[in-house]
Amino acid sequence: MTLLYSEVEEELRAAVRGLLADRCPPATVLKRVESEPYDLDLWKTLAGEIGVAGLLIPEELGGAGASGSEAAVVLEELGRGVAPVPFLTSAVLATRALLPARDALLGELAEGRRTAALAVSFAASPYRPERGASLSVDGAGRVSGSVTGVAGADVADVLLAPVDGDLYAVEGAVAEVVPSLDLTRPVATVTFDRVSARRVGACDLAGVLRFGAGLLASEQLGVAEWCLDTTLAYVKERHQFARPVGSFQAIKHRLADLWLDVVRARAAARSAAADPSAVAVAVAQSWNSGVAVHAAEEAVQLHGGIGMTWEHPVHLFLKRAKASEIALGTPGDHREALASLVDVPGPE
């Protein structure tokens, strides 16, 4: 197991970063968030040309047969760009849920022709996978019920509903987007009204969410890195009292501490990507969630007034960071899991 980036990963990173810089820098994301947050043209290019949609899908099923480490690098870049594409929801969570059954839908997902989403609340966790959901299947195999806070549902062609340990593919559900804290990854309430469904196979939902949580740590790393880099650039430029703001020692020390947090977030993200064990995932999530929020909060503060304006994209990162802190388990949920995983028992 290595915590470094491979050459292949660096090439993948460069491709994704280049495309995002070209097509969808944060200022462009900001312009579209209120009308049509997802950039599906961009997604088509990312999925089809760079091939990110099929990264986790075996070659024989039409994918690239890559590992979580490659997907993690893509997520770092998508986090750096708060990129409005359904990679995490379709190419990680939904894909991972379909993999055990080697479902034919995987081929379509790999090509980017279709997009899927898991009908699970983004606020659910490996420890409480059912949070926000009330689904049932009747004798005729029709799914009923609703799930709140589903990410990626509004741009999904297929919804994957986990019910009682089985996974069902559904096309006729209604996803109603609600005003969301994270403008670049809005959540929807998904309603199934006796919708006919196809049973895909068994589903270890907690395992799927754990896998996703581990990779979310890489996205959070990307968010934190953008915030740190952008703030560094700003405080080097911005003058007050005839000095760059970044020459003031209190600011320098805060940024040094923040950098140190990000350095450790990188190690944690790499560890969870290479080894998506329960411990590594819980460590990465509990650390990186906090670092992303802290980095975004420091970015807003150190941008001063401009950081409070809608016109500067830093708020997109703050909102992404704060929503991601809740997504797939809060830091507290993951620390609680560690108590038994690493034998740090609580009071008796």
Added chain:
Amino acid sequence: MTLLYSEVEEELRAAVRGLLADRCPPATVLKRVESEPYDLDLWKTLAGEIGVAGLLIPEELGGAGASGSEAAVVLEELGRGVAPVPFLTSAVLATRALLPARDALLGELAEGRRTAALAVSFAASPYRPERGASLSVDGAGRVSGSVTGVAGADVADVLLAPVDGDLYAVEGAVAEVVPSLDLTRPVATVTFDRVSARRVGACDLAGVLRFGAGLLASEQLGVAEWCLDTTLAYVKERHQFARPVGSFQAIKHRLADLWLDVVRARAAARSAAADPSAVAVAVAQSWNSGVAVHAAEEAVQLHGGIGMTWEHPVHLFLKRAKASEIALGTPGDHREALASLVDVPGPE
């Protein structure tokens, strides 16, 4: 109820501060800590001439009939001086335990002729008053057993042993001082080997410890104040890079934050002194313990190398602060108590 200091309190403060500056500044305390930590001559002057020993004792029993607020001001000053005198142990804890019975011993304590100590572990709390103690009384009224971590026992003429809700006055116990983290208030293991005892009366031990804990917050305030003031003076004087260390912004901001913590510690201490209710005491203890430790740790760090040397007295304050964090309930103990006191219930 006022959170300010009265004129009487300011006069009392001036008298105590003046005496300590004259007779027992921190450098002098340091010189004696390894041979004979307690300064009983100083105590005699404080107790008898300034009259601090009888502050909490009603006038008709030979005391000053003052309130906790006056005792709190004395403790602020004793904290500022890490003064090695048994005020907290004899004139607060032991005295408070004797008050309900209006015991005749109070008159002797008030005059400073004798000194008492409560045979209770300093690590006990209002919530676990029995911690560290195993005492029993036999049919003939003789006390047996031991108590660890007793403060002030080695300089006490009389030990007050609380057993099963009653208080016993004992003179033949053995107090063996152990090497203590707090050099200026060493703790002892007290052993009672079927020692004959006089029953004083009923004893609400938890109430006594709560009262003491509330006033300990004022001592912690004094410790924090000395650390802040001494560090401010040092960083104004000490030059590195041809500038006073205190002109570096990162240092300035840390000290501003520390000051703000101390300001709030003062309000909390005053509140608990004026109103020793369970809530006010728990608030003051949980806040001030942390502030005292933090102030002492910052003081050591900002003194640089000199702060790590035995010859500078700052370590006495670090040790006092750290031991006081444990004494009469840790910050966590007091917060836990608040959960039910102010209706912030835990998970069900």
Added chain:
Amino acid sequence: MNEAEIEERVAAFLGEHDPSGDRLEFLRARYDAGLAWVWFPEGHGGLGAPRELQQVVERALAHTPQINGGIQGIGLGMAAPTILTFGTEEQKRRFLRPLWTGEEIWCQLFSEPGAGSDLATLATRAVRDGDEWVIDGQKVWTSGAHHSRWAILVTRTDPDVPKHRGMTYFVCDMHAPGVEVRPLRQITGEAEFNEVFLTGVRLPDELRLGAVGDGWRVAQTTLMNERVAIGGAPTRRGGGMVASVLDAWREHPELRSHDLHQRLLSLWVEAEVTRLSGARLREQLAAGEPGPEGSGMKLSFAKLNQALTGFDVEFLRDLGYDDWTFRRSENVDFYGRGPGYRYLRAKGNSIEGGTSEILRNIISERVLGLPSEPRIDKDVPWKDLPR
């Protein structure tokens, strides 16, 4: 002038003026009777009385028509004391009465995109042209600009001297040609503030407040009146921002965890000691012995509000938001909005009215007496400053 005399005046005034009649007429009469702000001089809405006697008037007139402290806030709190200190008799006569009655609303044109914490570096130019001044520049974070009749404005009149010396202070006519007000949208979605663009705005010299080049000193008077204790209102134990978190906490036992419980207890304690500090500060003020503690209250409240609102969103696991609509809002309404709004809006608490960084500088230098950092901008002509 003592309490009894004030009460007498109020009684006499009420004998002559019917509070249930025309509101504006009543307020004008109150001003003319010297009962607007009793510590102002006679003839300008006051009686030259000690400031603390104002509460006698307020008590006695509590049932009568009131001015609007919200929308008139900048006029009353910042413009009025500045006009009183530096205005000519003519300026005081012209501006103070409609300012107090609320017939004319005021706003403040101080901050600029390039001059935030370092206000003295501001770049809005005022160039003299005969009896007029021509103003060009951009101001920002101006609340109420869109319904203001006047503004207090600081400008750069001499770029060739060090920054503190080349400024001049004006009253700006917000109806003058060249004044453009644009709402400034915040990260919460709404616009509490505006940007104000000044393009060739012509102001007669009579609108100058204080001497040419003396703008910094005039502005200090304004700012000293701004830094009133924020969060200084008395709250009960467990009140304020912690109350809305506690309400949610008590309502949702199913969302609690030990992690959150421990953090909430710590925040509760911090809120309580901060509240106690505020209470102690008010006692000091009442006793006429204001301590330096006031400087820290805003800093404490900003940190606490940010921690509490962040906690709230996490506790509720709330991925939604109530309303992103871009619209003007006149007031901050923390409690009427959702947790997401509170979280985002509270981020401004450590920026508006002096950043927490600047407040720490102020505390460390003015309260703790720590030496200032080496300054490189004091003696350099403004135009040569690095930017």
Added chain:
Amino acid sequence: MNEAEIEERVAAFLGEHDPSGDRLEFLRARYDAGLAWVWFPEGHGGLGAPRELQQVVERALAHTPQINGGIQGIGLGMAAPTILTFGTEEQKRRFLRPLWTGEEIWCQLFSEPGAGSDLATLATRAVRDGDEWVIDGQKVWTSGAHHSRWAILVTRTDPDVPKHRGMTYFVCDMHAPGVEVRPLRQITGEAEFNEVFLTGVRLPDELRLGAVGDGWRVAQTTLMNERVAIGGAPTRRGGGMVASVLDAWREHPELRSHDLHQRLLSLWVEAEVTRLSGARLREQLAAGEPGPEGSGMKLSFAKLNQALTGFDVEFLRDLGYDDWTFRRSENVDFYGRGPGYRYLRAKGNSIEGGTSEILRNIISERVLGLPSEPRIDKDVPWKDLPR
């Protein structure tokens, strides 16, 4: 020189010298065979080989008599590379061999009571007197001074030029008259370090290292070799300082509380991500791509050690202490001592070897590229600096 050739040399050397014979003789022979530090030049204990080949030698000679990395640390890590870079041939020949074999122990005379973080302001004077230099001053935080034969010493030789330019570097004879070593007691009770008083100490000019006035540059070489990754040794998950806290935690269920449990879990996570960073850093070094992350490791470990040891004392509610005796100690033994000792000793982690404040300066400037603060001490003669 490649791996095979090195192995050949070692084999040849072992053929000629019996590791079970006299220890010192064996070490001297190893030095003479160029197998002491293979990256040093031939004739001075090395073979002029790439540094990474040293591990080949170490592996092959692991079963033979070893030098003492602890007591010889300053000699090996700091004095030797400096002598190699700046020493004359004669100095290299005289000093390096007994330094490496451990026959002569070295210490470091850099820090002074008035020159800690700002080493370049040091005041120990060296005045030329014919072929000798006369040294007067006081050094501090010198470990091992009491059994050292030699010291590396930086002095002030020209007070009239700016501080970085007026320094000269010497090898100091610790047996010379006027050298007085006093143990320096720490807050833990013991004395790991010494104060060294230099009073009229006469050193021949041959003991000068580098040119007169070039002491700062020479000292930089020494210090670059000091700032090796502290805490860089691999540890297992849950190892290091967190392990001793975890042991106590598991042993004492009766002392646990939710408050402590939540804090311990947070510290455990911080320890784990810090450990992972260290592992990643070592991977980078092994791949020949050292990242800037190394600068942060000491800072992280200091903070973590302090938090963990403070937690430990509080958890154990331990009001006692194991031993306050004033005695010399050669090494820090965190694990053999009580929680109170660990708590106090860890306070030094953020001071020794560069304070955490200085490390944050270094990270922000050298890693993050933030501008330095205005400097006022660069061009002022040393004697005129404010102190």
